[in-house]
Amino acid sequence: MHFDLTEEQQLIADTARRLAEDKIAPLAETLDRGEGREAFLANLRLLADNGFMGLNVRAEHGGTEAGTVAFALAIEALARACASTAVTCSVSNMVGEVIQAVGSDAQRAAYLPRLCDGTFAAGGFCLTEAGAGSDPAGMRTRAVKDGDSYVLNGAKLYITSAEYAGVFVVWAVTDPEAPKGKGISCFLVEAGTPGLVIGKAEKKMGQTGSATNEVLFQDCRVPASALMGPENNGFRTAVGELAGGRIGVASLALGIARAAMDAAKAYAREREQFGQSLADMQGIQWMIADRETELEAARLLILQAAWAKDQGRPFGKEASMAKLFASEAAQKATYTALQIHGGAGYIKDYPLERHARDARITTIYEGTSEIQRLIIAREVLKAV
Incomplete structure (x- = not known):
């Protein structure tokens, strides 16, 4: 290869x-x-x-x-x-x-x-709702055809960049009588459209520089031309884009973990205890070796999924594997790096506590680690 x-x-x-x-x-x-x-x-x-x-x-x-x-x-x-x-x-x-x-x-x-x-x-990606997170097919936001328009009503939750996004991709139910997941459509809604309301900003544990808001649709009227793709076929689009998004989250988790381990290695070289640097202690060396091996494995999984997508090959399973492994590896890397720093890692003067908070969400958004395991298991069992 x-x-x-x-x-x-x-x-x-x-x-x-x-x-x-x-x-x-x-x-x-x-x-x-x-x-x-x-x-x-x-x-x-x-x-x-x-x-x-x-x-x-x-x-x-x-x-x-x-x-x-x-x-x-x-x-x-x-x-x-x-x-x-x-x-x-x-x-x-x-x-x-x-x-x-x-x-x-x-x-x-x-x-x-x-x-x-x-x-x-x-741009804003409006899929998740209060009752439709890991199960987006259970969404309740509605889009009702009214002449040459659609009228949207509902609420989306945890929307990244909502406060400054210029356009939102929005999923809504257009056929409530259809089987679950089959009557969902995808719309483009510009910021400033009447009835599009940016709700409260969430107070988050990490990644606090990125705005995350509730987005409300209150009799939000958009032209029929705002529909993307065939009506009632939007859920398939959502599932496909979530797979691509998982490559992004895996890469993001890897970047945070790399930053944490860079800080840990630098600190281990300069910090002395018992007459020697931390980097000369075998226990610390093994901690670093384990984390670096995991991060290299995460990198290869990410590149494999990205390459498969670029080649037009199926990549959903590979993206879930990359997201699962990289995000879980980031948890271990950030906490190992914090541990190597000792008490200093718990102080805001050092970036470790920020890295640990920022990494935590990567096992949750774009599909939790548990959902990734379900996807991976389903795909590998198909081949049996």
Whole structure:
């Protein structure tokens, strides 16, 4: 198997790393305190200017057209600096891919250039509801056809970037009599549409620089042209895009874990106890060796899933494996790094407690670890 990156992939990885180090990392602590929104939005625009908001969007629509491997490398580099920035970029790329995959020519022309060039600070992915998280087919948001319009009513929960997203991809039930999951459609709703209400901001444990809100639809009227793809066929789109999104979350988890282990290795080399550095102690060496091995395995799983997607091959199982393994490895890596720091790791002067908080959600969003195990088991048992 050929593991070398293409020249374009290496360029994107290098550019992401440079922007992360120069512009994004210096803001991470400020964002974690709930401050620095204007600088954050400026960094999102900078990422758009450098092609990171449409990495898998075709050039004719303003995208970079670099593929999923490049996307995974970029998200890892960004997350190494700031998980809040990385998740915003990842979700915006998901929105762009949905529009490209099932949008009409007019929808692609209207929305993709603005998403890719930073006219829209971000995109919103409105799927989860209070009673439909791991089971999105149980959603209750309704879209009722009324002449040449649809009227949306309902509430979506935990929507990333809702406060500054320029466009939302929204799933709603259009045929309540259809079997579960069969009567769901997908719509494009622009920010500022009457009846689209951005609800309260969630107070989160981690990734606090990224806005997460409830999004309400209160007699929100959109034109019939806002429907993406065939009516009642939207759930299949949601499932497919969640698989792609899991590559992003896996990459994000890996980036956070890499940052934590970088800090742990540096601290172990400089901290002395009992007349020697921590790095010279076999117990610490074994902790580092185990975590680094797991992170390298996570990297290979991510690249395998990304490569399969780029090749047009089935990749759902591979994406779930990558997301499961990388997110669980990130929990161990961040806590191991914190442990190596000892008491210092528990203090906000060091970044370890932020990395640990930021990593925790990666086993939950885009499908919990338990859901990933169900998907993997279902797929591997099909082959028996």
